[in-house]
Amino acid sequence: MRPRSGSPAARRAAAAFGAAVGDRSARPDYRWIARLTGASPDSVADVVAEAEALVPMEIAIRRAHRATGRVGGFAQIRAPLELYAITRLQRPDTVVEVGVSSGVSSAHFLAALRRNRHGRLHSIDRPTFQRGPRLARNESPVSIPPGRSSGWAVPSRLRTRWDLRLGPSQRLLPRVIRELPPIGIFLHDDLHTPAHLAWELRTVRPRLAPAAVVLADNSRWTGRAFPRFAEREGVRWTARRGTDLWGLRLAA
Numbered sequence: 001m002r003p004r005s006g007s008p009a010a011r012r013a014a015a016a017f018g019a020a021v022g023d024r025s026a027r028p029d030y031r032w033i034a035r036l037t038g039a040s041p042d043s044v045a046d047v048v049a050e051a052e053a054l055v056p057m058e059i060a061i062r063r064a065h066r067a068t069g070r071v072g073g074f075a076q077i078r079a080p081l082e083l084y085a086i087t088r089l090q091r092p093d094t095v096v097e098v099g100v101s102s103g104v105s106s107a108h109f110l111a112a113l114r115r116n117r118h119g120r121l122h123s124i125d126r127p128t129f130q131r132g133p134r135l136a137r138n139e140s141p142v143s144i145p146p147g148r149s150s151g152w153a154v155p156s157r158l159r160t161r162w163d164l165r166l167g168p169s170q171r172l173l174p175r176v177i178r179e180l181p182p183i184g185i186f187l188h189d190d191l192h193t194p195a196h197l198a199w200e201l202r203t204v205r206p207r208l209a210p211a212a213v214v215l216a217d218n219s220r221w222t223g224r225a226f227p228r229f230a231e232r233e234g235v236r237w238t239a240r241r242g243t244d245l246w247g248l249r250l251a252a
């Protein structure tokens with residue numbers, strides 16, 4: 001079936017993308033993208049086919065990760081191509097993400113916004129720092145190498161559409177979203193507790209656009225917070241295949 005497998009061009013591009021990323025789970029979940037965006041299978045396949053153009057960026061990000069001791073494929077978001085595709089299909093005015101680290105999710109949002117020639121990404125991160133030049137075994141891969149800052153792996157040419165704020169979500173999120181155009185995509189990827197996710201969802205809800213896509217990573221740690229939000233909105237949530245990255249689409 002088309003939504004499961006995409007077109008031949010999409011499959012070729014996704015294979016090249018997966019090889020560059022070095023992570024088989026980076027292969028796209030076509031159905032999930034279609035469900036979240038309401039796009040047709042052909043439209044989903046068309047934006048996935050653009051992934052070939054992302055290969056140089058993926059190689060650069062992977063190289064930067066390796067140079068700092070991050071060797072095991074993606075330590076961060078496990079569906080970067082989906083973030084790109086969803087952003088291409090939603091064509092949002094505004095994307096908001098909380099949790100940046102090296103900037104894998106940020107880079108994919110920004111690459112799509114650049115191709116859209118429209119929209120801005122607003123990111124919030126309270127960084128934690130790594131002790132030495134290479135990541136030690138007992139250190140979190142989300143910590144920032146010395147001399148770098150949050151989003152350190154994001155290519156500089158993508159940064160023109162980026163507003164990056166450093167500090168805790170609890171303080172910055174209400175401030176950042178106050179003046180923004182309606183948010184078309186929101187990603188939670190910071191402090192994964194049920195109470196914090198529920199608070200972030202409550203906080204952004206009044207600023208979300210109709211049919212906005214809401215995503216939450218590491219949902220195995222956040223209990224019923226995401227399903228409860230979906231219930232209140234009267235919509236279904238779905239997991240990206242093979243991950244605990246969950247998503248939903250608000251009513252139009």
Ligand SMILES: C[S@@+](CC[C@H](N)C(=O)[O-])C[C@H]1O[C@@H](n2cnc3c(N)ncnc32)[C@H](O)[C@@H]1O
Pocket residue numbers: 076077098099100101102103104105106124125126127128142167168169170189190191
């Ligand atoms: C899993 S990483 C983000 C990965 C990123 N989305 C990616 O795809 O590369 C989580 C980040 O959230 C930050 N963080 C943790 N608690 C936070 C909070 N309360 N407010 C803002 N950022 C926080 C962490 O320091 C870390 O940089």
